[in-house]
Amino acid sequence: MSESxxxxxxxxxxxxxxxxxxxxxxxxxxxDCPSCGAQHVSPYRSDDAGFAASKKKLGRRKNANLAKDRKSPPPSQA
Structure with a gap:
């Protein structure tokens, strides 16, 4: 049973x-800022994600957000 x-x-x-x-x-x-490394940046807004996620599910969603937030497209994985 996974923790939610x-x-x-x-x-x-x-x-x-x-x-x-x-x-x-x-x-x-x-x-921490993913661009310049500034520490302790507080959120200006927080939304309830509307779901309970296990750590495994959270990892997939967090990785998707990190790819989306990059300034340049991720390198091709040919």
């Missing part, structure tokens, strides 16, 4: 470089 936890889609904007991104967490918590 409610999650939040947190929306961030870096004060240092202006990068915007989203990430899924089990709380409305600070994150």
């Amino acid at each position: 936890v409610n999650h939040f889609v947190n929306h961030y904007e870096c004060d240092r470089c202006g990068r915007k991104w989203t990430d899924i967490w089990s709380a409305m918590c600070d994150d």
Whole structure:
């Protein structure tokens, strides 16, 4: 039986470089900027993800969001 936890889609904007991104967490918590590495960026908005996800499901969704938030397209995997 897997552990299920409610999650939040947190929306961030870096004060240092202006990068915007989203990430899924089990709380409305600070994150580090994926572009410049600025630490402790607080979310300007958090939405209830509307689902309870196991850690395995969360990993797939988080990876999809990270790919979507990149400034340039991911490299081709030929």
